[in-house]
Amino acid sequence: MIHFGNEMLTPAVSTVILRSVPAVVPVVSPMPANAVLASVTRARENARSVREQISSEMWEQLNGLYLRLREAQAESTRAARPHYLSRMVVDGIHLFGGETDETMAHGEGWQYLQLGRYLERAGVTAARPAARRWAWPP
Numbered sequence: 001m002i003h004f005g006n007e008m009l010t011p012a013v014s015t016v017i018l019r020s021v022p023a024v025v026p027v028v029s030p031m032p033a034n035a036v037l038a039s040v041t042r043a044r045e046n047a048r049s050v051r052e053q054i055s056s057e058m059w060e061q062l063n064g065l066y067l068r069l070r071e072a073q074a075e076s077t078r079a080a081r082p083h084y085l086s087r088m089v090v091d092g093i094h095l096f097g098g099e100t101d102e103t104m105a106h107g108e109g110w111q112y113l114q115l116g117r118y119l120e121r122a123g124v125t126a127a128r129p130a131a132r133r134w135a136w137p138p
Contacts, residue, residue: 036089037069055103058096065092 044066047059065088072085104110 036085037073040066040069040089040092053109055099057099057103061092061096061099065089065096068092 040062044062047054047062051059068088069085072088100110100113104113
């Protein structure tokens with residue numbers, strides 16, 4: 001389970017968190033703090049607070065993902081299917097990562113984003129053995 005608490009997460013850290021959201025988490029439910037829409041909303045709010053430090057392409061990608069998820073939440077047609085929503089989120093995360101690597105200057109800010117990305121990967125990797133131990137019968 002993902003807990004944000006009062007922590008302000010950078011956009012890169014938020015996207016890494018989105019990668020680690022389990023499949024059972026609701027995609028568009030705005031209520032749980034770990035829902036995908038809530039995570040994207042927080043990533044968007046965090047990106048807005050550092051708007052002058054990120055590229056316009058990064059902002060457009062994150063904002064576009066947010067708007068597409070909000071639109072899918074409002075519709076009850078094909079856009080609300082779990083496969084379509086999960087594909088939209090995964091594509092959005094990959095595109096955001098690519099935009100970050102290509103358009104942001106590789107200075108201190110970019111290094112900070114990379115650090116957050118690798119710390120999140122390490123956390124997810126460290127949690128996997130414990131999750132497997134509980135998932136399988138002894």
